[in-house]
Amino acid sequence: MRIFRAALIVALALGLLAAPLAVEAQEAGKKARIGVLLLPPRTGAGGTYIQALREGLGELGYVEGQNLLLEIRSAEGRPNLLPGLAAEVLSTRPDVLVTAGSEAILTLKRATSVVPIIMATVIDPVALGIAASLARPGSNLTGLAIMSVELTSKRLQLLKEAVPRLSRVAVLWNPDNPGNVLQLKEVGTASQILGLRWRGAAVRRPDELAGAFEAIVRAQSNGILAIEDSMLVSYRSRIVESVARARLPAIYAFRQFVDAGGLMSYGPNLPDSFRRAAAYVDKILKGAKPADLPIEQPTRFELVINLKTAKTLGLTIPQTLLQRADQVIE
Template sequence: MAVELARCRPGYRRHGATGLRPEPHAVRGPRLAGDLLRQRPRALTDRRERLRLRDDAVPRGSDRGVGDAGPRVRRALAWALAIAGLGAAVVAAPSVPAAQPDAHVPWIGYLANEPTPDSTPVLRNTLRTHGWDEGRSVKIYYRYAQGKVDLYPQHAEELTRLNVAVIVAIGAPAIEAARAATRTIPIVMVSLDDPVVTQLVAASPRPDANLTGLTTFVAGLSRRRLELLKQAVPRLARATALWNPASTSVANDLRETQAAARTLGVELTAVELRVDRDVRDALAAVLAQQPQGLVVLGDSLALANRERIVTFTSRNRLPAVYPLRDFADAGGFLSYGPSWTDVYRLAAGFVDKILRGARPADLPLARPTRFELVINLRAAQKLDLRVPSSLLERADRLIE
């Protein structure tokens, strides 16, 4: 009966009148350690069962037992017991925490509203050119508020607790949160406002204590934006400026835009946008002005609400000019402002100098030197606008 049963099981053959012998491949162990652990329970059960059948197949009264079953079977038993012990050791071993970064690898904190195509990739690539390869010679911790202003202080405090070597803060809310969280960890800021006017730093070009970096605010840009909108919409006679009165830099932008409007013969009105909850009312106020064009004056508040602003201008067929290419990427018609690629390259340069021992107070504030004109042709088509060829030829980027 044992022989008949064994005949039905794979891996055995008849040996002698009543004996069984495992096929050679049946006692050969798996080659890889991973296979050993995965196959252990079934392999061990199968081998023990085979040995039991082998022992039962020996006639009663015979003095031949498992101990004399032959070298292959003895090796199979030893192999099975060894693997069983290894499996038990793996199961019983305590969990090992994830490896911590090398203490000699500097950590960088990155605090912003959200990731953008021109931000972290440019920062990482530029750091790599300076010899800082993320994951190998430097570690970067990214923290994003995703439009929730109350998250900035939490993220800043977390980065401070991590004791990062430097914090890169993008925009006013991130900069203010980082400054409130630490007065010792160096901060590299990217400010949309003039940091001197907003009193982030005491004087230019030397920054304060642990704060340095760059500002995208450059005098004359607001005037240039209105000129571009006038070229794109020659019939432009009435325009509205959307601005945040809480920002001193934006207030300067508004005065500059008003002066440009008088020169260009454009009647300009202004609508305030103070906080997120005012966006709907502010846009309704813009519509009530019945403008032929909109000038969005840039700060972190406008940037965070760019999707809503762009959707409004598209729905109401209102040509608009924006301060940053983020608006054009979101569907806005026209943008003119600093090149984000240039901005993040400059920011990475500050980080490199600080990681190599420079003090923030010894690094003068910087401003971008490259500016880009982006025209969204899809938006122009929706607005039923025919962009002059002279403007198309000057564009740094066309979105088709």
């Protein structure tokens, strides 16, 4: 009798242990479907972001084709394609959406108030009206925020330090990007403090780049600030080439521009932001609500300087600035 009772206890214990394992096995049988909507081309920056997202998900145990399906849509640098692509990716019935940049984020937010949206990058979501606060977003959207408005003045300071004679700055921006409008206000404030005059060079589409640079040259600008925008990132090689032809020093928001031959950049590491976005995806898939997940900010900003470009421009970058750089390309 005692043997039977002991066997019964063991059987019950094993049954209790097996229950959660069976649930896990059942959940493992279902593939998580993640929708990704990006503005930059997949053959350029977009591809780098997707790879970083894959790596982040992989570190958390998600393997594409086994327990993960990625539904990726890219507007290939054309913002007008975003609404149609948003509808297309939503038709795949994703569990979670991952996106970046004000235009793509706002497009998805208008398209769904139900499917959780993870932002890999966004300019001040509270000021843009897409989150109630960083601590409690309060909607179907959370992720990582670049408080770029504050970074704009820092970039101007760095450009002035690299080019002491700087007096007239051209600002490359996209009027269709709501975040850029916020940044222009900061440009005005910072320019006044630094004793600079500035002029906006608006670029909504790549075919407007040539006209923008003609205006920059006519205005006799002696420096350029390119602020955050997914469309500008999409065409960074053309922008860097145009800056080189104008023979002007420029500072950019992201290092991808410096890798393409730009002079200097200061900002967060975007691929790392996509890697970190994977942690949000994992939490959502495990039952967390986006409204309850605080929006995080980058903890590290990179200063990257291209000395080859500086030499081409005849610039001598101060040693004090070089010592603070995270990477110097020689």
